[in-house]
Amino acid sequence: MKFRTLHELGHEEREVTIIDNPDTLGEHNPHLKGTDIVLVPRPSNDVNDPLRLPQWKKWAAFLNVCLLTFMTCFWLGGLAPAFYILSQEFNVSMASASNLLIWPVLSAGLCNFFWVPMAEYMGRRPVFLIGSLGMFVCEIWSATSTSFDSLLASRIVGAFMGSCTEALGALIVNDLFFLHERGSKMGVYIIALYFGNSLGPLITGFIVQDVGWRWASWVSAIFGGINFIGIVLFFPESRFSRTIDAVAFPLPRRISNGNTEKHPGDHEMIEQVDTTDADTLVGVKKTWLQEMNPWSGTTNHGILNHFIRPFPLLAYPAVAWACLTYSVVLAWLIGAGTLSSFIFQVPPYNFSPGVNGLIGLPGIIGNFAGAIFGGKLTDIYARRCARRNGGKFVPESRLVLLIIPSILGPCGLLMFGFGAQRSLHWAVLYIGYGLISIVPAAASIAMTYVMDSYFEVAAEGLLVVNGIKNVVAYGFTYGFIPWTASVGYETVFGTMAGIWIFTLLLAVPLYVWGAGIRRYTTLNMRVILF
Numbered sequence: 108m109k110f111r112t113l114h115e116l117g118h119e120e121r122e123v124t125i126i127d128n129p130d131t132l133g134e135h136n137p138h139l140k141g142t143d144i145v146l147v148p149r150p151s152n153d154v155n156d157p158l159r160l161p162q163w164k165k166w167a168a169f170l171n172v173c174l175l176t177f178m179t180c181f182w183l184g185g186l187a188p189a190f191y192i193l194s195q196e197f198n199v200s201m202a203s204a205s206n207l208l209i210w211p212v213l214s215a216g217l218c219n220f221f222w223v224p225m226a227e228y229m230g231r232r233p234v235f236l237i238g239s240l241g242m243f244v245c246e247i248w249s250a251t252s253t254s255f256d257s258l259l260a261s262r263i264v265g266a267f268m269g270s271c272t273e274a275l276g277a278l279i280v281n282d283l284f285f286l287h288e289r290g291s292k293m294g295v296y297i298i299a300l301y302f303g304n305s306l307g308p309l310i311t312g313f314i315v316q317d318v319g320w321r322w323a324s325w326v327s328a329i330f331g332g333i334n335f336i337g338i339v340l341f342f343p344e345s346r347f348s349r350t351i352d353a354v355a356f357p358l359p360r361r362i363s364n365g366n367t368e369k370h371p372g373d374h375e376m377i378e379q380v381d382t383t384d385a386d387t388l389v390g391v392k393k394t395w396l397q398e399m400n401p402w403s404g405t406t407n408h409g410i411l412n413h414f415i416r417p418f419p420l421l422a423y424p425a426v427a428w429a430c431l432t433y434s435v436v437l438a439w440l441i442g443a444g445t446l447s448s449f450i451f452q453v454p455p456y457n458f459s460p461g462v463n464g465l466i467g468l469p470g471i472i473g474n475f476a477g478a479i480f481g482g483k484l485t486d487i488y489a490r491r492c493a494r495r496n497g498g499k500f501v502p503e504s505r506l507v508l509l510i511i512p513s514i515l516g517p518c519g520l521l522m523f524g525f526g527a528q529r530s531l532h533w534a535v536l537y538i539g540y541g542l543i544s545i546v547p548a549a550a551s552i553a554m555t556y557v558m559d560s561y562f563e564v565a566a567e568g569l570l571v572v573n574g575i576k577n578v579v580a581y582g583f584t585y586g587f588i589p590w591t592a593s594v595g596y597e598t599v600f601g602t603m604a605g606i607w608i609f610t611l612l613l614a615v616p617l618y619v620w621g622a623g624i625r626r627y628t629t630l631n632m633r634v635i636l637f
Contacts (some may be wrong), residue, residue, distance in 0.1 A: 173336065191204070446527070
C-alpha cells in the first residue's frame with residue numbers, strides 16, 4: 108500500500124488566483140463568461156466532467172440533495188413539539204422522550220463515517236439512492252409504530268439512512284461548483300439543513316395538534332417518496348477524478364527586480380486550459396439513460412483505505428476548529444429545540460403543540476439571515492479581498508464575517524435562558540431563538556474554509572467535521588435536561604454563550620496566521636494518508 112502525505116497531495120503552499128491579473132497570469136485562464144473571475148478548479152477536457160454540466164442539471168442535482176437534507180431534519184427535529192404528548196402517551200419520562208431526537212443525532216453523526224467512505228469508494232449516486240429510499244421506508248415505519256421502542260428504533264435507523272446528506276451534501280458543492288460559488292451554495296445547503304429544524308416544529312406542531320403525531324411521519328413519507336423519485340431521475344454521478352494541477356492556478360513568483368519568475372510548465376498549463384471549444388473535449392457524452400445508471404464502478408483504493416484516511420486530518424487546526432464550531436452550533440440549536448416543549452407546554456405559558464411550533468418562525472428568519480451572512484456575503488467579500496490582493500484568494504478572508512454570529516449568538520442564548528428562567532414574555536424567548544438560529548452562519552463559513560484550505564481532501568475533511576460534530580452535540584444534548592434541572596436555564600444558557608464566544612475567538616489566530624499554519628502543516632506535519 109502506498110503512503111502519501113498532504114505535501115504530495117496538495118498545493119496549499121502555492122497561491123490560488125480567482126481574479127485574473129494580466130500582469131501575472133495573462134489572459135489565458137478559463138473565466139466565468141463576461142467577468143474576470145477565474146474558474147477554480149479548472150474544468151478538464153472530459154466531456155463528462157461534472158463541472159461542465161449545464162446549470163439546470165447542476166441545480167436539479169443539488170436541490171434534490173438539499174431536499175433530502177431538509178426532509179431528514181424536518182422529520183427528525185420536527186417531532187420536538189410532540190415530546191410532551193409522547194411522554195404521556197407512552198408513559199415515559201421527559202428525558203426518555205427527548206431520546207427520540209438525541210439518539211438519532213448520535214446515529215447520524217456516527218454513520219457519516221460509513222457513508223462518506225462508501226461515496227468515495229463506489230460513488231455518490233448509489234449512496235443517495237440507498238439513503239433516500241431507506242429514509243422513505245423508515246418514515247412509514249415511524250408512522251405505524253405501536254410502541255415507544257419501535258418509534259425510537261425507526262428514528263435511529265432513519266437517521267442512519269438520512270445521514271448520507273450530512274457531509275455529502277457539502278461535498279456535492281465541491282463536486283459541481285467552482286470556488287467563487289462555494290460560499291453561496293453552502294448557504295443554500297445550510298438553509299436546507301436548518302430550515303428543516305425550524306420548519307419541522309412549526310408544521311409538525313399543528314399536525315400533532317389537529318390530526319395526531321403519526322401524521323407528522325406520514326407527511327414526511329409523502330415528500331420522502333417524491334424526493335427519492337427526484338434523485339432517481341435528476342441526480343447523475345458527480346464523483347470525478349480530478350488531477351491535482353487542475354485544482355488551482357499558481358501565482359508565478361516574483362523576483363527582486365519585479366519581473367515574473369516562470370515556473371517550469373507554466374506556459375503549457377495555461378495553453379491546456381486556454382480554450383473550451385467543443386473540438387478540444389474528449390470522450391463521448393453520456394446519454395440520460397447512462398447517467399441514470401446507479402453504478403459507476405469503484406476506485407482503485409481499497410475500501411479500508413477510505414475508512415481510515417479521514418482521521419489524521421484532525422491534526423490540522425482548520426479542521427479541528429471547524430469540528431468544534433459546528434459541534435457547538437448544533438448543540439445549541441438542538442438543546443433549545445428539545446427544551447421548547449417542556450418550557451412552553453407547561454405553566455405559565457400552557458401553549459398547545461401548534462403554538463409551541465411557532466417558535467420555528469423566528470428560527471426560519473434567523474436561518475435565512477445566517478445563510479446570507481455565511482454564504483453569499485462570504486463569496487462577495489472574498490472576491491473583493493482578492494481584487495485588492497492582486498487576484499489572490501486567501502481562504503481566511505471568509506472568517507471576517509464570523510463577527511456577525513459571534514455577537515448575535517450570545518445575545519440570543521442569554522435572552523432564551525434568562526427568559527425561560529424568569530418566565531418572561533414569550534416574545535423574549537422567540538426572539539432569542541431567532542438570534543440563536545443565525546449562528547449556523549458560522550458552520551457554513553467553517554465548512555467552506557475547510558474546503559478552500561484542503562481542496563484535495565475535502566471529502567475526508569467534511570466527513571471529520573460532520574461526524575465529530577454530531578457526536579459532540581450528542582454529548583451536550585444528552586445532558587441538557589438534567590443540567591437545566593440541576594442549575595436552571597440562566598446558568599446553562601449563560602455558560603453556552605461563554606463557550607460560543609470562546610469558540611469563535613479561536614478563529615482569530617486562524618485569520619492572522621492561517622496562511623502560515625496551512626503552509627507549515629502541509630510541508631512539515633507529515634500526516635499520513637493512504
